[in-house]
Amino acid sequence: MTATAVRPTGPAPSGQPGEPGRTVRMPFAKAITAGLRAALAGDENVLLMGEDIGALGGVFRVTEGLQAEFGENRVVDTPLAESGIVGTAIGLAMRGYRPVLEIQFDGFIFPAYDQITTQLAKIHFRTAGRIDLPVVIRVPFGGGIGAVEHHSESPEVLFAHTAGLRVVSPATPQDAFTMIQEAVASPDPVLFLEPKGRYWEKGDVDLDAPVGVGAAARTLDHAAVARQGSDVTVVAYGPTVHTALEAAKTAAEEGTSIEVVDLRSVSPIDVPTVVASVRKTGRCVVVHEAPTFHGPGAEIAARVTEECFYALEAPVLRVGGYHAPYPVAKLEHHYLPSVDRVLDAVDRVLAH
Numbered sequence: 001m002t003a004t005a006v007r008p009t010g011p012a013p014s015g016q017p018g019e020p021g022r023t024v025r026m027p028f029a030k031a032i033t034a035g036l037r038a039a040l041a042g043d044e045n046v047l048l049m050g051e052d053i054g055a056l057g058g059v060f061r062v063t064e065g066l067q068a069e070f071g072e073n074r075v076v077d078t079p080l081a082e083s084g085i086v087g088t089a090i091g092l093a094m095r096g097y098r099p100v101l102e103i104q105f106d107g108f109i110f111p112a113y114d115q116i117t118t119q120l121a122k123i124h125f126r127t128a129g130r131i132d133l134p135v136v137i138r139v140p141f142g143g144g145i146g147a148v149e150h151h152s153e154s155p156e157v158l159f160a161h162t163a164g165l166r167v168v169s170p171a172t173p174q175d176a177f178t179m180i181q182e183a184v185a186s187p188d189p190v191l192f193l194e195p196k197g198r199y200w201e202k203g204d205v206d207l208d209a210p211v212g213v214g215a216a217a218r219t220l221d222h223a224a225v226a227r228q229g230s231d232v233t234v235v236a237y238g239p240t241v242h243t244a245l246e247a248a249k250t251a252a253e254e255g256t257s258i259e260v261v262d263l264r265s266v267s268p269i270d271v272p273t274v275v276a277s278v279r280k281t282g283r284c285v286v287v288h289e290a291p292t293f294h295g296p297g298a299e300i301a302a303r304v305t306e307e308c309f310y311a312l313e314a315p316v317l318r319v320g321g322y323h324a325p326y327p328v329a330k331l332e333h334h335y336l337p338s339v340d341r342v343l344d345a346v347d348r349v350l351a352h
Helices: 029-042 066-070 082-094 110-121 156-160 172-187 240-253 271-281 294-308 331-334 339-350
Strands: 023-027 046-050 075-077 098-102 134-142 166-167 190-195 202-206 225-226 234-235 258-262 266-267 282-293 317-321
Touching: 023 029, 029 046, 029 066, 029 082, 029 172, 029 190, 029 202, 046 082, 066 075, 082 110, 082 134, 098 190, 134 172, 156 190, 156 266, 156 294, 166 172, 166 225, 172 190, 172 202, 225 240, 225 271, 234 240, 234 271, 234 339, 240 258, 240 339, 258 271, 271 282, 271 294, 282 294, 282 339, 294 317, 317 339
Parallel strands: 046 075, 046 098, 098 134, 134 190, 166 190, 234 258, 234 282, 282 317
Antiparallel strands: 023 202, 166 266, 225 258
16 A cells, blocks of 8 residues: 555444345445445444535435434534534544535535645644544545536545545445445545446445455455456546446457456555556556546556556556646536547557
8 A cells, every 4th residue: 555644444333234135226326325324323423414414415415314314413414614514523523423524516625625634634643643533524526417617626636645534436336335334434534535427327235245344345445456357457446437447348349458447545545456457467547537637647657657667568648637627517528538538548558
């Protein structure tokens, strides 16, 4: 893993569904809802906070029904004040609670940036490990919904650069269900980035899957090989994992074998899993919606170059957003990484 001030995740809260082998097909957003419900049921110190998350259920209805089920003291509607929400959560965490916050949209997180990066991320270090701050900040992020300005940002690198924060993003409903519970169980503050453009995509969710414990469970630290391949490694996370898998499917029809690595965690990075894949394929493309300029792909490319220099057959390429403000809705399809842009990068690394 990369060097960063975070620690291994602990076991998830108890109280998981008890009927063995229950698999339900559900949208990504409802998988998060199910994970939050399990976390609330398993630990009375877990509480949810955010703007309009109670009776309304949030803008994307991720918390729908939870206030009616657990009460207004466990699912709390807050004022429109992101800095106040995070500051209050820090105090609650110091008193033994495990707050889970919702920031309505990615572009609204910046009023809380100071609280997150100068307080939340640093108090554990500042107190020589005496104080844990198990705070989860849920952030719908990325594009693909045709939204107005400040509603389609990808600010993950700003927080990944800050030691003391975990920055994670699930790509499937199953991971959404398990990873939100692992985030709640973590002793570290976690920025939980939810690809809002994928909220309505459905997938199978095993409601009894291991969560953060046992050999069968993947913890927040670990990447996953989403598709095996032999010619090129494509590394992605969150919303672009689906794009990478679609590109791999198309490439296979043309005789090219792409291995897709779902990073899952932007900080820390599971470098060994990425390196093992690149040493096998000899080529690497990194895909994310955030701008490539100083983006997470730059760190991954540097790590791969350091660790795989003698195995690489071509330079590591990046596919991402442009170094420009996120465009208006009519132009976002030009900005976001597409299957064609990923395949173009694959063709370029194969040409070496």
